[in-house]
Amino acid sequence: MDIVGLAAPANAIEAIFHRQRSLSRTAPPPDLAERLDRLRRLRGLLASHEEAFASAISDDFGHRPAIETMLTETLFLLGEIKHTVRSLKGWMAPRRVATQLQFWPAKNRLLPQPLGVVGVIAPWNYPLQLTLAPAIGAIAAGNRVMIKPSEFAPRFAGLLREAVGKSFDATELAVTGIENGVAEVFSALPFDHLVFTGSTKVGRIVAAAAGRNLTPVTLELGGKSPVIVDRSADVAKVAERVAYAKLLNAGQTCIAPDYVFVPEAMRDALAEQLQSAMTRMIGSAPANPDYTSIISDRHYARLDGLVADAVARGAGLVQPQAIDTAAWKSRRKFPPTILLGAKPEMAIMQEEIFGPVLPIMSYRDAGEPIAYVNAHDRPLALYWFGEDTATRDDVLARTVSGGATINDCLLHFAQVNQPMGGVGASGCGAYHGPWGFDAFSKLKPVFYRSPLNRFADAYPPYGPKIARLIKLIRFVS
Structure with a gap:
């Protein structure tokens, strides 16, 4: 052929x-x-x-x-x-x-x-x-x-x-x-x-x-798909589901969670649970066969740079203990990384991460995550966790994203009867x-005229017939 x-x-x-x-x-x-x-x-x-x-x-x-x-x-x-x-x-x-x-x-x-x-x-x-x-x-x-x-x-x-x-x-x-x-x-x-x-x-x-x-x-x-954690959320469930979505394909997924917004009082607990969930899933050594490599040295170096910039600007770094940097890099596997206290001016908050690095931002007022999302390019996906349906619906109504999954990540993409697509920059x-x-x-519109229709009444010369036709159109319109 x-x-x-x-x-x-x-x-x-x-x-x-x-x-x-x-x-x-x-x-x-x-x-x-x-x-x-x-x-x-x-x-x-x-x-x-x-x-x-x-x-x-x-x-x-x-x-x-x-x-x-x-x-x-x-x-x-x-x-x-x-x-x-x-x-x-x-x-x-x-x-x-x-x-x-x-x-x-x-x-x-x-x-x-x-x-x-x-x-x-x-x-x-x-x-x-x-x-x-x-x-x-x-x-x-x-x-x-x-x-x-x-x-x-x-x-x-x-x-x-x-x-x-x-x-x-x-x-x-x-x-x-x-x-x-x-x-x-x-x-x-x-x-x-x-x-x-x-x-x-x-x-x-x-x-x-x-x-x-x-x-x-x-x-x-793509873009930066946010996770918004409500005060009503179960932290353990959030951690497990977000960890899986972030580590799948080593985060090299266009709808992967890009950053997390969590109530200030829940931040440390979530970070601890995330680290625990990530360790359960892929361990703490790069040899794990269940963990995907980064596609190229250039992409790996880019992730290194984003993390280094965030740490230099004050982010707290959470990675597997006793990490052997050379061993991870030799396999081109990037260690699962959590960044506490991420700030908008950090490079990692300016571009899509596309790797297993998860910045965490905290909030006090429920309107803060909505305002932040709306101040930036519209994301390809948005994830919300919690049990408060009124807050959930408020977030869905006041933000625009390509799609959304509630109380999990990624799954809206797998629905064969739902469209998958972005909006704006995504x-x-x-x-x-x-x-x-x-x-x-x-989808070509076709009109099939019936021989019984009186369209000829609208042709010139105009007379009483057109007046009757106009009156009929006004009545039925």
Whole structure:
């Protein structure tokens, strides 16, 4: 089958795009059977390469537990495909829309149609899930898809290219190379829709490039997702759930808890419980096979710098006891780190952390966390812990975030019937389940006129008939 090679030059990428685009304009839209066939082939690809994908991803990170890849990537995608296959016939059906009385007995319908060619620029932190999840929605909607994997996950990118090339023709689904310059060429192509997952900084560049072609974009970015702990919360439960969410993939998750707001009187107790929970989960030695490495030396050094800056500015440092810095660094594993007394002027509070470092800020008045969140870029996720429903609803009403989970973290992302997307600096657009199908479709409104309708009464020459028609319209409107 024809594929785009891992080191394909720019003209090869453009060539496959134009082949996909031409077919999207000239061939009939894929029917239900064709779409289901593509989804089932994708499911087969995932199932047959599950172990190989996990191994390649682990090699790219330096180490990542296969169980984390299975839980956060493979099972998520298999569930998404299963839900999509079961639901696709209904999603594709014309949708009934109410018709105003004056147009009866005519009817309105929304017809879902494929947009054409959807591009996906994928990140490295969940290279399998965040590459194929948008592709599932795009394929379900009847589109042709091109994927540009992350250069930070070269082993996975090569394996994905090979696997896709064996299961799909490049006019259906193609994977590009990852060499220098490919991202710029890819983002400049006039896709019918472009999905980017990554940092806000790069997202702005991608959006600007897409804007030159008036290409609509779905941007899944990140930012600083807060945890707000209410006075009514159970500190032990908060600590366990936040610790898990922060240590999963070593914090390299776009919706990971980025910092915690806790009542002043509960701060030290929470810090103690967090440290205890983190130690239970991954121990205090870097050799633990259940703990993921940081993706690169550059990212590791960045985390080191953020922690050093916070400590220099007065933050209290909480890490595993008797830490052997060299041993952790040699495995590129960053020790779980809690920073007490974080302040807004610290560098760690100015940018997304993307690592297992958790700043804690305390408050006295319940309005303080809300004011702080609203004074900064809108986060991709917000987490609230407590039992006081009035305070909970006040926080939800007065803050805007891409999504929220109450009394836990991350879980809103896993809901197949809920959209996943950011807002403002944390992104735009959304996908997953029916939301993904709609994001990658044109819902075309169609009006079917009835021969019984008296629209001719509105044609010139105007006379008594138009007066009666206007009177009717005023009455029914």
